[in-house]
Amino acid sequence: MPTTVLWLRRDLRLADHPALVEAHRAAGAGGEVVPLFCLDERLWGPAGANRRAFLVSCLRALDESIGRHLIVRTGDPLEVVAAVAAEVGATQVFAEWDFGPYGNERDEAVSRALEQRGRALVRAGSPYAVEPGAVLNGSGQPYKVFTPFSKAWLAHGWPSSIKAPAAVRWASGLATDELPEVAATATTLPEPGEAAAKRVARRFFDTDLAGYDEQRNAPGLDATSRLSPYLKWGCIHPRQLLQELGSSQAERTFRSELCWREFYADVLHHRPETVRHAFNPAMAAMEVDHRGTDGVFEAWCQGRTGYPIVDAGMRQLVGEGWVHNRVRMLTASFLVKDLHLDWTRGARFFMKHLVDGDLASNQHGWQWVAGTGTDASPYFRIFNPVTQGERFDRGGTYVRRWVPELAAVNDKYVHHPWDDPAGAPTAYPAPIVDHAEEREESLRRYAAVRGR
DNA sequence: TTTTGAGTTGTTCGA
């Protein structure tokens, strides 16, 4: 009676799960599958309380859905995976491909370790519709610009979604570690698990998708899909979303957002060093400040910059572990262009708090704003937090939700309370920098790099 | 090889 191991990582679901299908098939009619999650300190440590708490909740949800057969082991996967395989006499361990810099090396090492013991790591599927590395340009090189990538990505296509295999026999009687209790720092987290992911997706398709093209830009409307935390842990696969999409403008726009996730995964796959270093090395010469004692970085982290939409965004990040994408751009732009700090400092703070924190999307989203990345925003594109607030949060619904000090400020001044003739709220900080001045400073620094 | 068209998300200024 053969037993196989299904090593779960970012694929905490049963539907549309190629590695599960393969593990089930290899086990055969009478065989059992061991669903294993390895709590790896290398990933657990840096995850931040919100992402850890959401992960644990998703693991509990998965455990419930398979009759409490999930096996959790804490430790180095190099030892854990081989030990579990030996324990149950499995010759094959199934897992989906991981294209992250750490995950890729880890899997190669685990694969070698298993081979030395006469076993094999079999990989099937990935967290993406199109596997990173699968799309190349006419010269056989990876794409560096989104639009041509997206065309090739669409032309490449992806397989249809597959159903969860029926009647998987999950192995029982194995020792398992207790999942740790994790207290999130955010006040609320999304509902965990595969069923919740499907509900959220269904609600999005039935309500907000129709107006997505326009309304997704307004943080006060909260009309985005809210699917990023589920995509992060694979509670739902992007294929399951893509297959619902037709050709309306709104559907094309949402498909394009999913493609951005795949583009950045592809970029990181080809250039793993861009987790920390500029994708465009020429831009690494840009002068950055290394502030530590004047408190501007802390003011940014705490949402006390005096710019309402920046502060609302940072307070949402800490309070909710999630931020509307436009506001991610605005807060990032403020750190880089107004405070002249290194983008990696901001990216690290985001990763600490985001419940959906994905290394590829986060680092390259930051690089785009900072001007160091793929398809980088032109140097003269510097977000004005007041103009952006008035354009996308007219009336201040969003900023008032997160910055209660602004509750009584007239709509007209809610994005620049310092101009209010009635006086700015005393509890709210004055702007820590002058945007117009710092914009000029950023343009000067860019010119200095360009002139080299 | 050369050429050509295009490139997520913006701001400011002046008419």
Add this chain to the structure above:
DNA sequence: GTCGAACAACTCAAA
């Protein structure tokens, strides 16, 4: 208030 132009120059990707 609205609109178009300027903001530079470069790289990418495909023909």
